[in-house]
Amino acid sequence: MSHATRENARPTAAPPPPARAPASAAPNSLDPRFNDRAAEQSVTVEQPRSYRPLRIGPVEVGFPVVQAALSGYSDWAMRRIARALGASYTLCEVMLDEVLLRHGKRAKRRLLRVEDDDHPVGGQLMGSQPEGFGKAAGELVAAGFDVIDINFGCPVRKVLGRCRGGFLLGEVTTALEIVARVREAVPPHIPVTVKMRRGLDDSPESREKFFQIFDGAFARGVAAITVHGRTVQQRYDGPSKWDFLREVKQHAGQRTVLGSGDLFSAAACWRMMRETGVDGVTVARGAIGNPWIFTQAQALAAGKPLPAPPRLHEQRDVIAKHYQLAESLYGEEQCCRMMRKFGIKYSRLHPQADQVRSAFVAVKQRAEWQAVLARYYRDDLPGCYPDEAADECNLQSCGAPST
Numbered sequence: 001m002s003h004a005t006r007e008n009a010r011p012t013a014a015p016p017p018p019a020r021a022p023a024s025a026a027p028n029s030l031d032p033r034f035n036d037r038a039a040e041q042s043v044t045v046e047q048p049r050s051y052r053p054l055r056i057g058p059v060e061v062g063f064p065v066v067q068a069a070l071s072g073y074s075d076w077a078m079r080r081i082a083r084a085l086g087a088s089y090t091l092c093e094v095m096l097d098e099v100l101l102r103h104g105k106r107a108k109r110r111l112l113r114v115e116d117d118d119h120p121v122g123g124q125l126m127g128s129q130p131e132g133f134g135k136a137a138g139e140l141v142a143a144g145f146d147v148i149d150i151n152f153g154c155p156v157r158k159v160l161g162r163c164r165g166g167f168l169l170g171e172v173t174t175a176l177e178i179v180a181r182v183r184e185a186v187p188p189h190i191p192v193t194v195k196m197r198r199g200l201d202d203s204p205e206s207r208e209k210f211f212q213i214f215d216g217a218f219a220r221g222v223a224a225i226t227v228h229g230r231t232v233q234q235r236y237d238g239p240s241k242w243d244f245l246r247e248v249k250q251h252a253g254q255r256t257v258l259g260s261g262d263l264f265s266a267a268a269c270w271r272m273m274r275e276t277g278v279d280g281v282t283v284a285r286g287a288i289g290n291p292w293i294f295t296q297a298q299a300l301a302a303g304k305p306l307p308a309p310p311r312l313h314e315q316r317d318v319i320a321k322h323y324q325l326a327e328s329l330y331g332e333e334q335c336c337r338m339m340r341k342f343g344i345k346y347s348r349l350h351p352q353a354d355q356v357r358s359a360f361v362a363v364k365q366r367a368e369w370q371a372v373l374a375r376y377y378r379d380d381l382p383g384c385y386p387d388e389a390a391d392e393c394n395l396q397s398c399g400a401p402s403t
C-alpha cells in the first residue's frame with residue numbers, strides 16, 4: 001500500500017487546510033526507479049491542531065510524540081538516535097524482573113545503560129509475581145531511569161505461558177498488586193506508568209477487566225497509561241482500534257493516556273491525537289529504521305509542510321552513527337547481528353530499497369557495513385517515505401538480556 005493511500009485509510013474529523021509535501025524530492029533523471037517512487041509519494045497531510053505539552057506526573061515531556069518500548073530494538077543506541085531526531089521521551093525495551101534481580105552485571109550493563117543526555121527515559125518491567133517487581137523497580141531507579149513503566153501487554157506465547165505481560169490483563173488482583181508494589185518501592189518524584197493492550201480478547205469480560213485495571217492503577221498512583229488498541233489474542237493481526245482509544249480517553253478525563261498502534265507516519269501520529277483525544281502517542285514499528293518520523297511530526301506541529309524524506313547523505317550519516325553507538329554497546333560481532341535488522345528497515349527509505357536490503361542482510365563485519373554505505377549512499381539522492389508498516393519485527397526476544 002502506498003503511503004498516500006494509507007494516510008487516507010481512516011476517516012478524519014473536521015479537516016483543517018491541507019499541507020503538501022515540498023517538491024524537494026527533486027527527481028533524479030539518472031535513476032528512473034526513483035522517479036517512479038517519487039511520483040507515487042506526493043503526500044497530502046493535515047496539519048495538527050495545537051497540542052498540550054505532555055506531562056507524566058512530575059516529568060515534563062513536552063512534545064507528545066515519543067519513542068515506544070520495543071524489545072530487541074529500543075536499546076540505548078536506538079534511543080539516542082530517536083532523541084537526536086526529535087523524540088522527547090524514549091522507553092527502553094522491556095526487562096524481566098528476574099533478570100534485573102538475578103543476572104550478573106554484564107548481562108544488565110547493556111539493558112541498564114542511561115547517560116546524562118538520555119533523559120527523560122522510561123525503564124519497563126515485566127514479570128509474574130508482585131514480590132519481584134518492587135525490588136526490580138529499585139534497580140531501574142538506581143540506573144537512572146526517570147519513569148518506571150509496567151508491561152501488561154506483551155502477547156508473545158512464551159511470555160503468556162509464564163503468566164507475564166498480556167496474561168496479567170486477565171488477572172485483575174495480581175495486576176493491581178504489582179502496580180501497588182512498584183508505586184510503594186519507587187520514590188515519589190519518579191512516576192510509575194502502565195502499558196496495556198485493550199484486553200485479552202474481544203469478550204465483554206475482558207473489556208470489564210481492562211477498565212478495572214485501568215481505574216485501579218490510577219487509584220494506586222500511576223501517572224499515565226499507554227493503551228495499544230489491539231487485544232493480546234490479536235497480537236499484530238488487524239488494526240489497532242482507535243475508537244477504543246477515544247472511548248478510554250473520554251473515560252479517563254484529565255488522567256493522562258497515551259495511544260499506541262499503527263503509527264507509521266508523522267501524519268498518523270497527529271491523526272491519532274486528533275481523533276482519539278489521547279495526550280500523547282508512542283511510535284513503535286514506525287520508528288524502526290525511520291527515526292525521522294519524529295522530525296516530521298515536529299514540523300507538522302509547527303505548522304510547516306511535511307518535510308521531504310531525508311536525502312541519502314543524511315540517511316548515511318544517521319545509519320553510521322547508529323552503528324557506531326551500537327558497536328560501543330555490543331562489540332563488533334554482536335553489533336552486526338543487531339544492526340542487520342535495522343539495516344533492513346533503513347533500506348525502505350532508499351530508492352533502491354530491494355538491493356540495499358539484500359546488501360545489509362549479507363553484512364557480517366564492520367567493513368562490510370561500511371562498504372554498503374559507501375556503495376549505496378555515495379550519491380546524495382532524495383530518499384523515500386517507507387511504503388509499508390514495519391511488520392516483520394522479531395517479537396520473540398521480549399524481556400531477555402541481549403548478551
Ligand SMILES: Cc1cc2nc3c(=O)[nH]c(=O)nc-3n(C[C@H](O)[C@H](O)[C@H](O)COP(=O)(O)O)c2cc1C
Nearest residue numbers: 068069070071094195228260261262263284285393
Ligand atoms: C518487535 C517489537 C517489540 C516490542 N517490544 C515492546 C516492549 O518491550 N514493551 C512494550 O510495552 N511494547 C512493546 N511492543 C509493542 C509496541 O510498543 C507497540 O505498542 C505496538 O507495536 C503497536 O504499535 P505499532 O502498531 O505502531 O507498531 C513491541 C512491538 C514490537 C513490534
